[in-house]
Amino acid sequence: MAPAEGRWAPALWRTCNGLMAAFFALAALVQGNDPDAGLWMVVYTIPAVLTLLVGLNPLVTGNFIWKSVSAIHVFFCIVWAVVLASYLLLHTQWNILHEEEGRELFGLVIITAWMSLCHSSSKNAAGGRIQLALATVIALFPFASWIYIYMNKEMRASWPTHCKTVI
Numbered sequence: 001m002a003p004a005e006g007r008w009a010p011a012l013w014r015t016c017n018g019l020m021a022a023f024f025a026l027a028a029l030v031q032g033n034d035p036d037a038g039l040w041m042v043v044y045t046i047p048a049v050l051t052l053l054v055g056l057n058p059l060v061t062g063n064f065i066w067k068s069v070s071a072i073h074v075f076f077c078i079v080w081a082v083v084l085a086s087y088l089l090l091h092t093q094w095n096i097l098h099e100e101e102g103r104e105l106f107g108l109v110i111i112t113a114w115m116s117l118c119h120s121s122s123k124n125a126a127g128g129r130i131q132l133a134l135a136t137v138i139a140l141f142p143f144a145s146w147i148y149i150y151m152n153k154e155m156r157a158s159w160p161t162h163c164k165t166v167i
Helices: 008-033 037-056 058-062 064-091 100-122 129-151 153-157
Strands: none
Touching: 008 037, 008 058, 008 100, 008 129, 037 058, 037 064, 037 100, 058 064, 058 100, 064 100, 100 129
């Protein structure tokens, strides 16, 4: 992967990591009223911490402990995502974002995508142009989704009570 040119690339990579660390931390925080809150808080806190470390020092992705924790977490997220996707294929009647399992699936996909992107940055902390473009899109996607969902009252109307009282 060709390195992105210019001084802006490392700053953009750190900014994207800062946004994603904030997203994962907020995602962990809003799990407080969920029936399985403890589990989801851990699922989001691990990438929040790992991503914060990347934002502070992009070369941390070459560290054995960082790589190991990241790889194990991504593995479990992928397995869990496959289980949720199978369930949704068999039981979904609406748009999958109307289903709690669908929103959980998207969270796992975002974690997997972001941690995989961070994992691949160990050779070049700022990454190439394509990696930075992907990082920017992935970093903005969760916030854009939250805004869309927050503004879409029809979508939130079918949610369980614990999901309606989050934000």
